[in-house]
Amino acid sequence: MTKILLVGNGAREHAIAETLEKSRHRPRIYAYMKANNPGILTYAEGVELGSYSATHQIAAFAKKVGVEFAIIGPEEPLKHGVADALAKEGIPCIGPKRILAQLETSKSFTRSLLDTYKIPGNPLFASFTRESIANADAFVRDIRQFVVKPDGLTGGKGVWVQGDHFRTKEEGIAYARECLQDHPRVIIEEKLEGEEFSLQCLTDGETVVAMPAVQDHKRAFEDDKGPNTGGMGSYSCPDHLLPFLTRKDVEEGLEITKKVCRALYEEAGDPYIGVMYGGFMKTKKGVRLIEYNARFGDPETMNVLPILKTDFVDICRAMIDSKLETVGIEFAKKATVCKYIVPEGYPSNPAKGGKIEVDESADAYFYYAAVEGKEDGIHMSPSRAVGVVGIADTLEEAERIAEDGCSRVKGKVYHRRDIGTRQLIQKRIDHMDSIMKP
Ligand code: AMP
Ligand code: GLY
Numbered sequence: 001m002t003k004i005l006l007v008g009n010g011a012r013e014h015a016i017a018e019t020l021e022k023s024r025h026r027p028r029i030y031a032y033m034k035a036n037n038p039g040i041l042t043y044a045e046g047v048e049l050g051s052y053s054a055t056h057q058i059a060a061f062a063k064k065v066g067v068e069f070a071i072i073g074p075e076e077p078l079k080h081g082v083a084d085a086l087a088k089e090g091i092p093c094i095g096p097k098r099i100l101a102q103l104e105t106s107k108s109f110t111r112s113l114l115d116t117y118k119i120p121g122n123p124l125f126a127s128f129t130r131e132s133i134a135n136a137d138a139f140v141r142d143i144r145q146f147v148v149k150p151d152g153l154t155g156g157k158g159v160w161v162q163g164d165h166f167r168t169k170e171e172g173i174a175y176a177r178e179c180l181q182d183h184p185r186v187i188i189e190e191k192l193e194g195e196e197f198s199l200q201c202l203t204d205g206e207t208v209v210a211m212p213a214v215q216d217h218k219r220a221f222e223d224d225k226g227p228n229t230g231g232m233g234s235y236s237c238p239d240h241l242l243p244f245l246t247r248k249d250v251e252e253g254l255e256i257t258k259k260v261c262r263a264l265y266e267e268a269g270d271p272y273i274g275v276m277y278g279g280f281m282k283t284k285k286g287v288r289l290i291e292y293n294a295r296f297g298d299p300e301t302m303n304v305l306p307i308l309k310t311d312f313v314d315i316c317r318a319m320i321d322s323k324l325e326t327v328g329i330e331f332a333k334k335a336t337v338c339k340y341i342v343p344e345g346y347p348s349n350p351a352k353g354g355k356i357e358v359d360e361s362a363d364a365y366f367y368y369a370a371v372e373g374k375e376d377g378i379h380m381s382p383s384r385a386v387g388v389v390g391i392a393d394t395l396e397e398a399e400r401i402a403e404d405g406c407s408r409v410k411g412k413v414y415h416r417r418d419i420g421t422r423q424l425i426q427k428r429i430d431h432m433d434s435i436m437k438p
Helices: 011-021 055-065 075-079 082-088 098-105 107-116 133-141 169-182 247-268 301-307 312-320 395-406 422-436
Strands: 003-007 028-033 044-049 069-072 125-128 146-150 186-190 195-203 208-210 219-221 225-228 233-236 274-283 286-293 335-343 355-358 365-368 371-374 377-380 386-392
Touching (some): 003 011, 003 055, 011 028, 011 301, 011 312, 011 365, 028 055, 055 082, 069 082, 069 312, 075 098, 082 098, 098 286, 107 125, 107 186, 107 247, 107 286, 125 133, 133 169, 133 186, 169 186, 195 247, 195 312, 195 422, 208 247, 233 301, 247 274, 247 286, 301 365, 301 386, 335 395, 386 395, 395 422
Parallel strands (some): 003 028, 028 044
Antiparallel strands (some): 146 186, 195 208, 195 274, 219 225, 233 335, 274 286, 335 386, 355 377, 365 386, 371 377
């Protein structure tokens, strides 16, 4: 009997649990969570609650249960070295060791890695410490517009983009100085213009396999207005490309990821096992890297795993055994639209502890995120609540199904109705066309 440890309590992990449940190996899932996710609970054979920094507690739980391997959902346990703690107990892990997870946890590590190994994809950038920040004025002098990124995990909310979050160069540099109060380094880089896409790749440290390309929507409000969030929703297309993306663009992102994978092995002497999720931007000059995440995306997981046709346990085993090249990984040729239900006021002033009711008798799939199942029902936290997913032959139909699902979640909630609509997608195509114009 295969037992698997699943770490995480979000919609991403709910989708991972559902995918494991479909496996012909009929695995038993043991969930380590920060809070009781009602979706994951329906699949879990055993549960332990604890913090994601308690890597020894996680490893002890895995050992006690006797799991074959672990799958790590969020970045936080990876940052704290959960894969290292599990390895000490002889338990393999889908998720990189701490040194390799720097791919996500340190933006300066990743930018420097690309530079050192002459891998294309970096914008013009420089990394500053408290000692060297005085040189930032000279660095930005010749850059038209720039972006400031604290060097550490900020849940996608610490990045400031000129024109969006600050206006003048002086304001940008003042923010960079502010970042240095909490972080050892800050990155300043040229602002790129284009359309973003997420390319999540599975790897055993050698073979790298791309999953369908997805586009996330970071801004809180419709028409891409408002503050950045962890992601308000996402879509993917039946051809596994995006309406503004060619196969060559995706290949370019995949090539960068393959080279980074090789460079990571050279640096650490240890294979990266897990997901390398590249956030890329298609620009006039080619595909550029915005950042890497060392895990599945949230919401992007909900676009790819529900359409995975290959047995996920077989894939995980092949990743652990360095045999990923032997598995033909297939995804259904379907369109997917995911819309996140969030508490009213999210992210700046979210309503706290509100209850929601979900009528799941729809064609949509519902993935529970930062909610807690209690005796009297499902309670929201200040974060994203439910990922609602439509899957169909066309984007129009997938969007309609997702929207119908959203209308069945009752409570003080909000979602972006525009995600996956023809109108918003046309805007993306027009934006890309205007950038590519000679
Ligand atoms: P990150 O946390 O690095 O993904 O950054 C968050 C968001 O900031 C990205 O999704 C982009 O929308 C934006 N961003 C980051 N870096 C750049 C850049 N060099 N040029 C333009 N936008 C950027
Ligand atoms: N979709 C953004 C993230 O997973 O970080």
